[in-house]
Amino acid sequence: MAPQAFSIERSITIAAPAEAIFPFIVDFHQWKLWSPWEGLDPALERTYGGPTGAVGSTYAWKGNRKAGQGSMIVTDLAVPDSVSVQLDFLKPFKASNRAVFTLTEVPAAAGTEVRWTMTGENTGLAKLFAKIVSTDKLVGRDFEKGLASLKLVAENR
Numbered sequence: 001m002a003p004q005a006f007s008i009e010r011s012i013t014i015a016a017p018a019e020a021i022f023p024f025i026v027d028f029h030q031w032k033l034w035s036p037w038e039g040l041d042p043a044l045e046r047t048y049g050g051p052t053g054a055v056g057s058t059y060a061w062k063g064n065r066k067a068g069q070g071s072m073i074v075t076d077l078a079v080p081d082s083v084s085v086q087l088d089f090l091k092p093f094k095a096s097n098r099a100v101f102t103l104t105e106v107p108a109a110a111g112t113e114v115r116w117t118m119t120g121e122n123t124g125l126a127k128l129f130a131k132i133v134s135t136d137k138l139v140g141r142d143f144e145k146g147l148a149s150l151k152l153v154a155e156n157r
Helices: 018-026 028-033 124-132 135-155
Strands: 004-014 045-049 058-062 069-078 082-091 095-106 111-122
Touching: 004 135, 018 028, 018 082, 018 095, 018 111, 018 135, 028 058, 111 135
Parallel strands: none
Antiparallel strands: 004 111, 045 058, 058 069, 069 082, 082 095, 095 111
8 A cells, every 4th residue: 555645734824023933933942832742741851952943953752652752853944934844753653744834924914824734644554544534634733723822922922
């Protein structure tokens, strides 16, 4: 069976300029403030590496069954318009995905649209699970929750 490609995308408009939002995305230390997965394990082990907020910046985590284990690395960025991240999960299942955050100023809304996209392929157990529950349905709510938290953080800073 060939891998099953997927794409998940959500967006939100934040009443702040891209320059004010961008640091919360590009600096993995700031993800504690808004990431929808940060609260899954109070004892989550975090490791940061590379140049903070730049290409090569890394973040690895190891936690309970809910949080799992994996790592991220910033692979590309255009200040303050986009951040690309390679996301590798080790547990609860292995997966390798690409996440892209795109920030677009929206003058009519006096803010910035933040678009969070993740692409990858469902393989192995993830492919079987995706036949029961789509990856978009499974992760899309987390994206919505994370973007709503990012909005609160960015608008209140």
